Amino acid sequence: MSQIIGIIGLGNMGCNMGATLVKKGFTVIGFDLSEQARQKATAQGMQSVSGLQDLANKSSVVILSLPKAEHVEAVCLGEQGLAQLLAPDSVVIDTTTSVPETSRLVAEAFALRNIGFLDAPVSGGPAGAAAGTMSMVIGGNETLYQSVLPVLEAMSSVRVHVGDVGAGNIAKIANNMLAAAHLITTAEALTLAEKAGVDPEKVLQAINAGSGRSGASQAMFPNWVMNKAYNSGFTMGLMRKDIGLAASLAADLQLDLPMTKQTATLWQNSHEQIADTQDFCCITQYTNPDLFS
Numbered sequence: 001m002s003q004i005i006g007i008i009g010l011g012n013m014g015c016n017m018g019a020t021l022v023k024k025g026f027t028v029i030g031f032d033l034s035e036q037a038r039q040k041a042t043a044q045g046m047q048s049v050s051g052l053q054d055l056a057n058k059s060s061v062v063i064l065s066l067p068k069a070e071h072v073e074a075v076c077l078g079e080q081g082l083a084q085l086l087a088p089d090s091v092v093i094d095t096t097t098s099v100p101e102t103s104r105l106v107a108e109a110f111a112l113r114n115i116g117f118l119d120a121p122v123s124g125g126p127a128g129a130a131a132g133t134m135s136m137v138i139g140g141n142e143t144l145y146q147s148v149l150p151v152l153e154a155m156s157s158v159r160v161h162v163g164d165v166g167a168g169n170i171a172k173i174a175n176n177m178l179a180a181a182h183l184i185t186t187a188e189a190l191t192l193a194e195k196a197g198v199d200p201e202k203v204l205q206a207i208n209a210g211s212g213r214s215g216a217s218q219a220m221f222p223n224w225v226m227n228k229a230y231n232s233g234f235t236m237g238l239m240r241k242d243i244g245l246a247a248s249l250a251a252d253l254q255l256d257l258p259m260t261k262q263t264a265t266l267w268q269n270s271h272e273q274i275a276d277t278q279d280f281c282c283i284t285q286y287t288n289p290d291l292f293s
C-alpha cells in the first residue's frame with residue numbers, strides 16, 4: 001500500500017490509530033504539538049514531522065484526532081492551517097468529537113480549494129484504536145466517503161454513514177450523552193442493590209444478562225470501575241466536553257431534555273472534586289463515593 005496518511009494529534013487515540021495503519025501497510029506521518037507524543041509515534045513506526053507544512057506536503061489523506069472543536073478550527077482554518085497548505089483533492093478525516101457547526105465551517109472552507117472533509121468521530125477507546133476495531137460514524141459526501149473507505153476499514157470494524165457533514169458529530173454526541181448517563185445510572189443501580197444487601201458484582205452480572213445492560217455495564221464497570229483501575233484512557237475533561245455539546249445542541253434546538261440537562265449538571269458540578277485529567281469513570285466516585293471511591 002503506497003498511500004501516505006498524515007495524522008494530527010498523537011494522543012491516546014491518534015497514536016494508536018497511526019500504529020494500526022502502519023501495521024496494515026500504510027506509510028504514516030504524524031504531527032503533535034507535544035514532542036513526547038511525537039517520540040511515542042516514532043517508536044510505533046510512524047514518521048514524525050515538526051510542523052503542519054511538512055505533513056501537508058507529504059500526505060494526501062489527513063486524519064485529525066484533536067481534543068476539541070477549537071483545536072480543529074485552529075489546525076484547519078488558522079494562519080498557515082490545512083486549508084492553505086493541503087493540495088487540491090486531498091481528504092481530511094476528522095475523528096475528533098467536535099461541534100457539528102465547526103465541521104460544516106471547515107468543510108466549506110476546504111471546498112473552496114477542492115479539499116474533501118468528513119467528520120468521522122469514533123468509539124472504542126485507545127484499545128479499539130490499537131486493534132483497528134473502532135466504530136465510526138461518518139458525515140459527508142458519499143463518493144468522498146467511498147474514496148477513503150480502505151483507510152476507514154483499516155481502523156474500524158463498524159462504520160455508519162449517517163448523513164452530510166456534521167451528522168457524524170451529531171450521532172456521536174447522542175451516543176456519548178447516553179454513555180455519560182449510563183455510567184451514573186449504573187452506579188446508582190449497583191449502590192441501590194448493595195445498600196439493600198446484595199453483592200454488586202452479582203447484580204452487575206444480572207444486569208448484563210438483563211434489559212438494563214449498556215456499554216457502561218458491559219465494558220466500563222467490569223474493566224475500569226469494579227476493580228477501581230480507572231484507567232480507560234478517556235478523561236473526565238473530554239467527557240465533560242461531550243455532555244456539554246449534547247446540552248448545548250439541545251439548547252440550540254430549544255429542546256427540553258431533562259435527562260440530558262441533569263446528566264450535564266452532574267458532570268459539570270463534579271469538577272471541584274474530580275479533575276479534568278482523571279479517568280472519566282471517576283464520575284462514579286462523585287455520584288456514589290461509598291461504593292466506588
Ligand code: NAD
Binds near residue numbers: 032234
Ligand atoms: P488526547 O488529549 O490524549 O490527545 C490529543 C492530542 O492532540 C494531544 O497529544 C495534544 O498534544 C494534541 N494536540 C492538541 N492541539 C494540537 C494542535 N494544534 N496540533 C497538533 N496536535 C495537537 O485525546 P484523545 O483521548 O486521544 O482524544 C482525541 C479525540 O478523540 C477527542 O475529541 C476525544 O473526545 C475523542 N475520543 C476519545 C476516546 C478515548 O477513549 N480517549 C474515545 C473516543 C473518542
